[in-house]
Amino acid sequence: MKSTALGLGLGLGLAISAGCGGGSGVPGARFANAPAVTAVNDRRDVPRAPAPRQLLLDVYHFDAIVKRPVDRALELDPPHRARGVNALDEVPDSTWFTNRIGARELSGDELQTGPITLESPELHKPWTIKSSKPGAGDVGFVVADARGEKFLIKFDAPGYPEQETATHMIVGKILWACGYNVTEDFIVHLRKEDLVLAHDASIVDMFGDKHPLDRAEVDRRLATIEPEPDGRLRALASRWIAGKTLGGHPAEGVRDDDPNDRIPHEQRRDLRGAYSIFAWLDHVDVFESNFLDAWVADRGNPRVHYLKHYLIDFGKSLGVMATTGHDPRRGHAYVIDLGAMAVSLLEAGLVKRSWEGRSAPPLRGVGLFEAQTFDPGRWKPDYQVYAPFLAADRFDKFWGAKIAIRFTREQVHALVETGQLSDPRAVEYVTDTLVARQRATAAYWFARVNPLDHFTAYSDRLCFDDLAIAYDFAKPATTHYEVTRYDRAAHKLGALGARGEAGGRACVALTLDPGGDGYTMLDITTHRPDFTGSTFVHVARDPASGSPRVIGIWRL
Structure with a gap:
């Protein structure tokens, strides 16, 4: 496992350095010729327990309904891409997140x-x-x-x-x-x-x-x-x-009393990307009290302490908030949504709302959980105050969707069984609905970011998975890849094309720049009848073996 000191986690991609894109349209991102970081060392000793954070609900709700919407409307700062990602645009293991189903197979x-x-x-x-x-x-x-x-x-x-x-x-x-x-x-x-x-x-x-x-x-x-x-x-x-x-983490900024907490929370990919996963699960109960930080002793060395970050309280997910709260708007609108109210007044009730007519199935243990009205891009938690979700961009949501789609139907069914629902029909209904929402989530975000992943460099070719084809959202016969090669200075080296392949795994010819370590950038543009998107893949020779390896990914 490649690990890094905490400070490296502050830059985009962890190993990224500035480069000159020139006038070619090539992004300025450049990467160190090194393995991607897979674990961040944010377990350095915090000898004294920080003070618990107290959440004042009245202030929190005022921020959600009035202050933060106004602040966001007045902000001039442009959006920022997420931090806390490595050179391959993935999240390293940390006290916040551990790669599981997104990185390996999990048994039942x-x-x-x-x-x-x-x-x-x-x-x-x-x-x-x-x-x-x-x-x-x-x-x-x-x-x-x-x-x-x-x-x-x-x-x-x-x-x-x-x-x-x-x-x-x-x-x-x-x-x-x-x-x-x-x-x-x-x-x-x-x-x-x-x-x-x-x-x-x-x-x-x-x-x-x-x-x-x-x-x-x-x-x-x-x-x-x-x-x-x-x-x-x-x-x-x-x-x-x-x-x-110690209470939940602050939605914005960092804990000043935790020296390991270096990335502002609204910029963390693992928090921003949770939007897609929470939308899939209709986990609308998102506010600071439903997160929890704990000052814990290290398992290997109990004299060392650090903060570990938890998600808690999921019982209102899967449409339960809508049933117990008698509010079919949950997941479709904020509890107090001034924008939606204004639109409703202007339309004078002439336009049907997405939540109108929603009802829970007559099954014991099942909330108002359905897939027919689910829109992965418009889903809303109860309040518009959780800053990581407000800052999340399509790259973050693509990352979350990649994780969500990894579950097979059999795995989803096995997980639903852990709820011990007494009606077998409820188990099947929740499973079917989760799968339908899972596929809707992936289809939506895979159409908004070039869905190429799992890049592998060989001596003569670069291979990758087209996730849209792999999960049957697109057809190989109508997919074409346009590949343009550049050197480190963004000088064009050549171009070629390739077709989509059955199963989604495709390969293109790979020839590295003959100079130095062979640093070469491949702009792979995917063309489909309803989609065009590009990803830059950075490849260089491994100094130890001399073989090509992927050292960075930059999605457009």
Whole structure:
């Protein structure tokens, strides 16, 4: 594994250097003749735990609805491409993201296990209630099982059995497979007698203040939960994250108290590119409280500490927010969308909205989740305040779509099964809908960036995958590649053409510049009846072997 010190992660492509494109139309990007960085060292010791961040919801919502839209309208700074990417336009492993399904095959067991490292707490009862679930809202408790392991127990909202518990399980496993850090979660079943009360059990209110929690209050809260046919209560058990929890990361800028946090969050590819994945999953509940930083000890050296960054709380995904909130607009419009309101007034109700007529299927455990009205380019989270999504460009969303499309239908089905939906029809429906939205996501973004990937240089040819053909969004018979070669100084060396190939894997002849290390840029332009797009592939001779290797990719 090629690793790098943290500072290298601040530039585009990690190894990029300025070059002169001249008047040829060749981008100025140039790359070091070195292997691409695959891991960033952002695990340097942070000896003292940073202070937890507090999210003031009123201020947050004011920013979302009023301040940030005005600020963005007045900004003169041009858009910036994402940082935190390597020379091959990929995201290296870090405390934020670990390449999984986007970089290798995952077995069914790996997918269904996900981040889990211990047995379910259902096998270790009774559970001792330490406190209520922090904050107001749904019923939940912080408990310790018979082993002493700490969990947050949450239940489905009354009238919506299985929806949030199943959805959280499914989406958490998918996000883990995509590469994000998530909690260890379990579907569990319990009876009231499985819960015992700690002598100092407390209620934690929305302000963080504690009050005594007694058995009568526990029973009152449990009485609001709809029981299973056998009388047990179904719940989600989320293992408490190790270390000291510090609240969510700021949507913009960095944590000043974390020396490893060097890339402004609105410029991180792994956060910006999550837009495509969240849209696929209809994960609309996107605000700082649904992310969590933790100050953790290094597994190899417990004396070293650093921050690890998690995604949490996915139970409102897959259309559950729309059903429990009685709002079919979710995913189609912001909760308070001043722009949409203005358009609605001007159109006087004459134009049908995309969410009109939407309804959840009559299946236990399934929210208002469908693919017919899904538009991958117009999907919206609940609030327009998460800066990485607002800054995301088509290259970021293409990256996310590449990860999403990697899941086969069989893998999606296996992941849906982890939600333990009791109706087999619900399992099939959610699987079919996820696959339909997955394909819509990839088709959309593969038509907005030249979808060539997995470049490999050989002695006489350069090969690549055309993802649009590989996933059957385009036909090889109507695809043509125009290839123009340039030297480092952007002088044209030659041109040739190639046709699309069945399966999407295509090769073009490769001749390097005879001088120096052979630094050569290939402008590969893809032509289809409804698409034209270019990618510059930078190739040079490996100083050790003398063989050609791909050292950089620059998408246009």
